[in-house]
Amino acid sequence: MNALKWNEDGLIPAIVQDAETGDVLMMAWMNESAFKKTLETGQTYFYSRSRRQEWHKGGTSGHVQHVESIWVDCDADVVLIKARQVGGACHEGYRSCFFRRVDSDGAFEISSKPIFDSGEVYGKPGPTPNPSKGSGELPSS
Amino acid sequence: MNALKWNEDGLIPAIVQDAETGDVLMMAWMNESAFKKTLETGQTYFYSRSRRQEWHKGGTSGHVQHVESIWVDCDADVVLIKARQVGGACHEGYRSCFFRRVDSDGAFEISSKPIFDSGEVYGKPGPTPNPSKGSGELPSS
Numbered sequence: 001m002n003a004l005k006w007n008e009d010g011l012i013p014a015i016v017q018d019a020e021t022g023d024v025l026m027m028a029w030m031n032e033s034a035f036k037k038t039l040e041t042g043q044t045y046f047y048s049r050s051r052r053q054e055w056h057k058g059g060t061s062g063h064v065q066h067v068e069s070i071w072v073d074c075d076a077d078v079v080l081i082k083a084r085q086v087g088g089a090c091h092e093g094y095r096s097c098f099f100r101r102v103d104s105d106g107a108f109e110i111s112s113k114p115i116f117d118s119g120e121v122y123g124k125p126g127p128t129p130n131p132s133k134g135s136g137e138l139p140s141s
Numbered sequence: 142m143n144a145l146k147w148n149e150d151g152l153i154p155a156i157v158q159d160a161e162t163g164d165v166l167m168m169a170w171m172n173e174s175a176f177k178k179t180l181e182t183g184q185t186y187f188y189s190r191s192r193r194q195e196w197h198k199g200g201t202s203g204h205v206q207h208v209e210s211i212w213v214d215c216d217a218d219v220v221l222i223k224a225r226q227v228g229g230a231c232h233e234g235y236r237s238c239f240f241r242r243v244d245s246d247g248a249f250e251i252s253s254k255p256i257f258d259s260g261e262v263y264g265k266p267g268p269t270p271n272p273s274k275g276s277g278e279l280p281s282s
Contacts (some may be wrong), residue, residue, distance in 0.1 A: 072239065072241050073238040078238075079243070097214040097216075
């Protein structure tokens with residue numbers, strides 16, 4: 001555990017990969033406490049840099065991630081978590097947070113369909129997916 | 142392009158996934174220039190925070206990554222690159238940088254076999270893989 005290389009804020013990037021499909025679902029940050037809870041409980045915990053608090057993935061939505069295995073890279077400063085995803089990983093209603101493709105001009109284009117209504121699940125207005133050429137605007141989150 | 146959310150150092154994490162096998166190969170950082178070169182050349186470029194310079198993946202080893210598609214996450218602060226990897230992604234001789242598994246106690250265990258001799262490719266001593274329970278020591282890089 002101590003061999004992990006935490007950054008100057010005590011955090012490490014954690015990539016979550018769907019253990020069944022191989023899709024990369026999300027990347028978020030863990031502090032040591034979130035990492036320990038993830039190891040101990042078998043579900044993912046992260047640390048929100050904007051809210052400055054730990055969070056349990058799926059704690060609100062029920063869309064938890066059941067950890068199958070945890071991997072660490074050669075520099076020990078990134079972890080990879082293979083997990084079974086309940087529902088969707090993305091708070092915008094998509095299975096994966098990587099639902100937009102970057103085209104050769106650098107523009108974003110939505111290339112997936114939402115699998116749940118984020119408004120119903122999180123109690124706020126859902127996304128208004130625009131499958132046409134993306135404007136590249138940031139989500140409000 | 143401008144819609145990507147660069148961090149306070151002007152960088153964004155870039156996850157590279159093997160377009161053929163789905164394996165996550167590595168995570169590194171890009172500045173805007175490296176991202177543009179990746180878009181323009183179809184091979185991956187990154188920014189080394191320790192060496193404070195841009196680098197072309199495979200520039201020394203020949204182990205380049207041919208970009209198939211680029212994806213951006215919901216917060217526009219992480220990119221995912223699906224690429225065809227020539228040779229291995231890891232400078233330690235492994236196909237993927239995530240060659241060590243973290244066990245339930247948090248200890249590291251090497252769970253892959255090297256596919257090339259990093260000493261030959263990079264001109265320095267190669268790894269001495271120890272498939273037994275890992276000591277968790279950091280690589281020298």
